[in-house]
Amino acid sequence: MKPAERIVPFYFGPPDKRLFGCCHEPLERHRKCAVVVCQPIGHEYINSHRALRQLASRLSYAGFPVLRFDYCGCGDSAGDGKEARVSQWLEDISEAISEVRRRTGAFQVCLIGLRVGAALAMMSAAELSNPDSLVLWDPVVNGKSYLEGLLRLQKEMLRFRPKPSSAQQPLDYVDVLGFPLSRFLQAELKNIRPPAIGGTLVKNVLVIQTDRTADEASLQKHAGPLGSCFEYRHLDAPQIWLPTADGSLVVPSQVLESIVSWTSWVHA
């Protein structure tokens, strides 16, 4: 069976902060718009990697060149997780957009983000990158609740595990399921309040919500002012970023399908 895409792993960006990227290049049909995927962080990045990789493949089959990449201090990219910074991640998104434009020749860019990745995509859209469209999948719109959720999860995960002694607990960062959150990063994340997209030049925004507990009103306020170009979809799908009891990685087909069909329609 002939593959419909070519997968190209590579490093890009400045020599002291090299970022890992994986480009999905369609072999046949090429659309004018390239897609950049902004991943979540920490354990959410690990848990959602499989789904985002499949999303990239599906978009590529639909004719979009897609770049998935890891932020500084995350995944395969350079840097230590303890040094991770939101400001650096925003620069990384700009770098990724320039890279995908350079590699594919596409001028239009669609940013797709999940969880913190979606919040970063919104912030990037407002401040730096001016994408043509945005897909926000369960975006974090309240950094404080997001952090509280992480700490609750960490506590829950320790239930059937030997507890670390207080001497083992570091002072300068918090351990969340094996990923360090430095005090500085915590403060940055706590202040995440993505800007209203209405003030930017983004024409098309899709918000996908699978988390029933999310603050829908706040989300509408941030992403809603675009009128007919804004679409909100609530889908009954699993929250793929959460750990599962048996360690499986979930791929929510209906969400991926929804994103691909919307992106294909917007960039027809």
Added chain:
Amino acid sequence: MREEAVLFGEVRSLVGIVTDPAVRDGGLRRPGVILLNPGIVHRVAPGRVYVRMARALAAMGFVVLRFDFSGIGDSPVRHDNLPFERSAARETQEAMHFLQATRRVERFILLGGCSGARVSLRTAYCDPRVVGAFLINLEISEDDDQGTEQIGRTAAFYYWNFALFDLKSWGKVLTGKADYRKIFRALGFQARRRFPYARKMAPEFIQLSANLRMLADRGVCVTFLYAQSDPRLNDLNEALSRELRELRELAKVRVEIIPRSDHTFSSLHDQDKLLRKTCELIEGIASSTSCGTIAQERDWLPHPCEILPQGDGN
């Protein structure tokens, strides 16, 4: 230290990262280290621990490759019908071919967590270039415990090995704050699995024991590394206690335990302990196999790993 993204394999479809040391140790003496997917998690591993491991080992002078098997992480699925246990061993051999061709590494240490440990072992059985198999939380039996059973198993192991000796836990039991139903269920689970378990798995354990002896004869260093709170450690002790004792006396099999850690080394403190122990043990394997030749090279030509009797790899 330098990291390079690579594509390799039969149809150049396997995605990996090679971490090269800043300076090679004058050539070819050090074995290369290949890190194999822990279950279905991609080559970064839970807690990004494979990235830290690769960088630490590269700083010690090892060339390290971590990659994704077909259908896991960034590598696309295969288009043949090869079952995972065979394709994974074959792809590990392809990883060795790749490092041989591009980095002139001749000998290898295979490191894998969970199902990656099974693949390490399977590949070591059939490829003489493997001088060390580093098995983290190896699941030695076909495990039919899934979902809720798995949770019961973990809870039982926790109560039995940790809560039983913890004053706080006893305090909860005595003051009515404990979840009694969960405790009884977990103890029931423990009791149920004791009796039929040993009988059912015996042939597989016999096979494993024979294979370990074969590796010891070949001079391959086999290291079992377990998190103390991983129930699989019990399985190993139940299955191979006598054989392990004998094999350890041959000084080619080691069993190491990371105290108070869990299966995925889910705290940073545990990861640090894992990292330190791994670097120390891999340095030991490299030193003990530093003659640079493969003792049975003549009799052990590489061949596809299709004849192996072990079970499922994922």
